Amino acid sequence: MKDRLLDALRASRADYTEIRVERTWTSSVTYRGRRLESATASEDQGGCVRALHRGCGWGVASFTSLERLPAMVGRASELSRAIRVDDPIRLADVPPHEADALLDLDGDVRGVPLAEKKRLIEAYNGEMLAVSDRVVDTLATYGDEVTEYWFVSSAGTVLHEVRPEITLSGTAVARRNGTIEKGLESIGLRRGWRGAQDRGAGFRAAAERAVALLDAPGVKGGRYPVVLDPELAGVFIHEAFGHLSEADFIYENPQAREMMTLGRRFGRPVLNVGDNGAAPGLRGTLPFDDEGTPTQDTPLIREGVLVGRLHSRETAARLGERPTGNARALSFRHAPIVRMTNTYIGNGRGTFEDLIRDVKLGVYACSAFGGQTLLENFSFTAAYGRMIRDGHPAELVKDVVLAGNLFQTLDRIERIAGDFRWNQMGGGCGKAGQGPLPVTEGAPHVRIEEALVGGDVPA
Amino acid sequence: MIERLLDEARRRARGADAIWRRVESTSVSFDWGRLKAAGATEEAGIGLRVVKDGRVGTAGTTAVVAAGELVDRALASADLGATVELALPAAAPLPDVPTHSDRAAGASLDDLIAIGRALLERLTRDGCQVSVAIGRDVSETRVANTAGAHAAYRTTAGDDVLMIGDGWDGCDLPPEDRLDALVRSITDRLERALRIVEPPEGALPVVFTPPGLAAILLPVTQALSGKAVLQGISPLVGRVGEEVFDPRFSVTDDPLRSGRAASRPIDDECVPSAPLPLVTRGSVRSFIYDLETAARANTQSTGHGQRGIFSKPVPGYTNIIIGEEARGKGEAVGELGGGLLGDMQDGLVVDELIGVGQGNVISGAFSHPVALAYRVERGEITGRVKDAAVAGNTYELLKKIGGFGNDDRWYGARHAPSLLLEGVSVARR
Numbered sequence: 001m002k003d004r005l006l007d008a009l010r011a012s013r014a015d016y017t018e019i020r021v022e023r024t025w026t027s028s029v030t031y032r033g034r035r036l037e038s039a040t041a042s043e044d045q046g047g048c049v050r051a052l053h054r055g056c057g058w059g060v061a062s063f064t065s066l067e068r069l070p071a072m073v074g075r076a077s078e079l080s081r082a083i084r085v086d087d088p089i090r091l092a093d094v095p096p097h098e099a100d101a102l103l104d105l106d107g108d109v110r111g112v113p114l115a116e117k118k119r120l121i122e123a124y125n126g127e128m129l130a131v132s133d134r135v136v137d138t139l140a141t142y143g144d145e146v147t148e149y150w151f152v153s154s155a156g157t158v159l160h161e162v163r164p165e166i167t168l169s170g171t172a173v174a175r176r177n178g179t180i181e182k183g184l185e186s187i188g189l190r191r192g193w194r195g196a197q198d199r200g201a202g203f204r205a206a207a208e209r210a211v212a213l214l215d216a217p218g219v220k221g222g223r224y225p226v227v228l229d230p231e232l233a234g235v236f237i238h239e240a241f242g243h244l245s246e247a248d249f250i251y252e253n254p255q256a257r258e259m260m261t262l263g264r265r266f267g268r269p270v271l272n273v274g275d276n277g278a279a280p281g282l283r284g285t286l287p288f289d290d291e292g293t294p295t296q297d298t299p300l301i302r303e304g305v306l307v308g309r310l311h312s313r314e315t316a317a318r319l320g321e322r323p324t325g326n327a328r329a330l331s332f333r334h335a336p337i338v339r340m341t342n343t344y345i346g347n348g349r350g351t352f353e354d355l356i357r358d359v360k361l362g363v364y365a366c367s368a369f370g371g372q373t374l375l376e377n378f379s380f381t382a383a384y385g386r387m388i389r390d391g392h393p394a395e396l397v398k399d400v401v402l403a404g405n406l407f408q409t410l411d412r413i414e415r416i417a418g419d420f421r422w423n424q425m426g427g428g429c430g431k432a433g434q435g436p437l438p439v440t441e442g443a444p445h446v447r448i449e450e451a452l453v454g455g456d457v458p459a
Numbered sequence: 460m461i462e463r464l465l466d467e468a469r470r471r472a473r474g475a476d477a478i479w480r481r482v483e484s485t486s487v488s489f490d491w492g493r494l495k496a497a498g499a500t501e502e503a504g505i506g507l508r509v510v511k512d513g514r515v516g517t518a519g520t521t522a523v524v525a526a527g528e529l530v531d532r533a534l535a536s537a538d539l540g541a542t543v544e545l546a547l548p549a550a551a552p553l554p555d556v557p558t559h560s561d562r563a564a565g566a567s568l569d570d571l572i573a574i575g576r577a578l579l580e581r582l583t584r585d586g587c588q589v590s591v592a593i594g595r596d597v598s599e600t601r602v603a604n605t606a607g608a609h610a611a612y613r614t615t616a617g618d619d620v621l622m623i624g625d626g627w628d629g630c631d632l633p634p635e636d637r638l639d640a641l642v643r644s645i646t647d648r649l650e651r652a653l654r655i656v657e658p659p660e661g662a663l664p665v666v667f668t669p670p671g672l673a674a675i676l677l678p679v680t681q682a683l684s685g686k687a688v689l690q691g692i693s694p695l696v697g698r699v700g701e702e703v704f705d706p707r708f709s710v711t712d713d714p715l716r717s718g719r720a721a722s723r724p725i726d727d728e729c730v731p732s733a734p735l736p737l738v739t740r741g742s743v744r745s746f747i748y749d750l751e752t753a754a755r756a757n758t759q760s761t762g763h764g765q766r767g768i769f770s771k772p773v774p775g776y777t778n779i780i781i782g783e784e785a786r787g788k789g790e791a792v793g794e795l796g797g798g799l800l801g802d803m804q805d806g807l808v809v810d811e812l813i814g815v816g817q818g819n820v821i822s823g824a825f826s827h828p829v830a831l832a833y834r835v836e837r838g839e840i841t842g843r844v845k846d847a848a849v850a851g852n853t854y855e856l857l858k859k860i861g862g863f864g865n866d867d868r869w870y871g872a873r874h875a876p877s878l879l880l881e882g883v884s885v886a887r888r
Contacts, residue, residue: 023522026769029539032690033690035541036539036540036541037541038517038536038540038770038771039516039536039539039540040516040517040518040519040532040536040769040770040771041518041532041535041536042518042519042520042768042769043520043521043522043524044504044520044521044522044769045521045522046502046521057494057495057496057497058495058496058497059496059497059498060496060497060498060499061498061499061500061501062498062499062500062501062502063500063501063502064501064502064503064504064521064522065501065503065523068501072499072501075499076499079497079498079499079568080497082497082568082569082572083487083494083495083496083497083572085493085494085495087493089495114535114536114539115538115539118539136691136692137690137691137692173690173692175691175692178694180692180819180821180822181819182819221886252490252491252493252588253491253588333500333502335496335498369817369818369819370814370816370817370818371814371817372813372814372817373813374813374830377813377828377830377845377846378813378828379813379814379817379827379828379848380814381814381817381818399818399824399826401814401818401826403813403828403848403888404888405846452848452888454826454848454850454886
C-alpha cells in the first residue's frame, strides 16, 4: 500500500500533497429491552487527498474506490488551482517522520465471534433490566473498531498505524405513570476485547439512578454555589472553553482574536487547563495527527492566564506559533481541521469533602446528558444532581440545567479538588459536520462560586 | 452488483433486500468571507439485509468484496437476530416525483463559486463576518428485494448555509428569488439584532419562528415515530383519535413534495411513497413505521424505512409539513414574527435556542438559553436579548396556539409558519 501511495504522490503537480487511506473493520451489537436489535459487522475503506498550489486554496478529494486514487490526486490538484487566494496559505514546518505505530490490539476484536460479543452485551443489558420492574426500557450497545491507517505527504512523512477502539454504552429508562427518567453509562477505550470485560457494575448503577430519579424532585431554579463532578467539569471545559482554543476559530475572526489574546486572565490562579494528545492509552491519543505532526501536551491556561491554543500547520503559520498536533479528520471522508484530543482541568488540592464543607446551600451537578455552546454562552444538562446542605451532599434532584457565560463562569471557579480523573466515555465531539470524533476529557471536582441552575422558572 | 447479491442471497436465505447508493458531490466554502477550499467526493456502498428462519441480519461495505462474502456476514448477523415477520413488498407502481435537476447535476465548480461570491457581496458589511457554504450532490439509489420489487432513481441536492442566519436547500440550485429572500431574511435578522435590550421575565407570549420551532416540534416528531411507540416511551401512544393539540394544528409527512431534497418515489425498503397525515385538526391520526417496526406493531409500513449502507433500516421522516389545515404552500420568507406581534404587550420572538435535543426530549419538557431572540414591546421588536432562557412543556403549549404566522416556509426538511405560544416561562440570567 505504501508504495502505491508514494507512486500516486509523485504524480501530483501541486506544491503540497498528502494522501490518507483508511480501512476500518467495525462490529456492533445492540439490545433494546430484552430484544436483540441488531448485530452486524461492516467494512469501510477509502481515501482522502489534499492538495495545495502556491497562491491557491485547498483542493480536497475523497473516495471509496482505491482504483480511483490516481484520478483523485489529479482532481484535488485541479480543485486547488480553481481557487485563487489573495492571502497565500502557508504551512508551518514539521520535520518529516517515518513511523510504523502498531498499537497493542489488547485482544484483537476481529478474532472474536459476533456471538461472543452478543453474549457480553446481553449480560450488561441484563444487569440494567434486573434492577427493578420500573426499568421499562433499555438500550445497550457494544461497538468495536480496528482501523488500519496510512498517511504520506510530499513533506516526506510516511506513517502506518493500526488503531483499536472499543465502546460500550447503556441507557436505562425508568417509568412510573407519566414520569420517565433515564440513566446513562458510557465507556470508550483505545483498547481491544480485553478492555470490554468486567463492566457490569456501571450498567447496574445507571439503571439504579434512573429508578431513583423517579422520586427525585426537579431542582428549584435559581443561583447557587455549584460543584461539578469530574465528568461534568470535563465536558464543561471541552465544550465551553476548548472549542474557543481551536485556532481556526480565532485566526480569521478579529473579535475572537481579541477575546483569546495570550496573557489575558481567564480565571483565578487555581485554574490550569490543557490538551494532551500524547497521554497514554486514551481515546483522543494518537502518535501523530492527520497532517503528520506529533501530538503533545499543550498548556492552554496556566494559573488562570491564557498561554496557548490548538493548531494545525496552517493556523500555526498564520499566527506565528508552532503546530500542536491537533489537525484531525473524522475519517477519510473529511479533511483535517483543528480538533481537541484529551482536554483537562489540572489537579488541585484536597478532597471532595473539603470542597463542600463550607457550602450552606448549593447544587452538586453530576455527569452530563449533553451540552452546547454558542460563543461565550453555554448550556449543560447534568444527568442528575444532589443538593448540598450545610456542607453535606443531601437529596437527589433532577432537571439540573446549567446555563451561563463562559468568562464569568471560569472566573467564578474558586476551588479545585485533588481528585483528578480521566473520563473514558464513548460518544465524542462534533464540529463542522465531523462527529463523533473520539476525545477524552479529564478533571477533578470543581467548585463554582455561583451559577444559574435552570428548572421551570416561577412566573 | 445488487442483482448478483440478491441472487446469491435468494439461494441461501428465505428473503433479502438491498440498497446501493452512489453519491458524487462538490462543495465550496467561504469561511469568514474568504474562499479557501473546494471539495469533491465520490462514494459508493451497498447494504444487504437477509431473512433466514425468521431471523433478520444485515451487513454493509464500501470495499469491493465478493457477493458471497457479504451474504456470509449478513447470515452470521441473522444467526443472532431476534425473529420478526418481515413482509417484503412486491413490485408496485411508483408515484412520480421530481427529484432530479439537470441544472444542479451539471453545475461546475465555477458555478458554485459564482453563487457564493454573489451572496457574499450582498451580505458583507462593516463589523460582520459572513460565512457561506454551497454544495451540490448527485446521488443514484437502487433498491431491490427478493419479492420482485426494484427501483432506481436519481436525486440532486443543492444547498447553501450561512453561519449567521439562514439556509436554503432543494433539488435544484437556489433560484434567484430564493437567494433574494435569503439575503432579506438574514439582513432583517441582523439589523434588528444590533441593539441589545434587557430580557423580560415571567410567563409570557413567545413567537417561535420557523427555525426557532425546533425545540417545540422535536418531542412531537419523536413521539410520532413507531419506534417510540414500540419502546413504550411515546406520550402519544394509545391516543389515536384524541384531540391532543390545538384543533388548528396539523402534522403531515410528505415524501412527494416536488423539488425537495428529502423527496423520493420509494423508501429504502421498496415501499412506494405517499403523503401521511400524522396529526389532523389537533388529533393524532398515525405514526410512521418501517417494515420491522410495522411487523412488531402488527401494522403496515407507512413507507418510512430509512437506511444507510452500514445500518439496518429505521423509521425516518422525509418532508414534515406543520400548520393549519390547507396551509403548507407558502414559500416567501415573511416579516420576522409572521405578523403575530401586533397584540403583544411584552414577549419574545425566538429564532434559535441552544441545546435543542439534550435531555429528556420526548417528555415534552424543554429549557434552553436563547441563541437568537428578540424582545417585543407593545407590538414592536425593540432589540435583541442575550442572557435569557425559555422553558415549558410542548404538550401544554400546543394545546392552545395563540396564532399561526403568515410566514410559512421551508427550513431544512420542515415547512412551518411561526407559532405564537402563550405562557412560556422566560428567565434572565
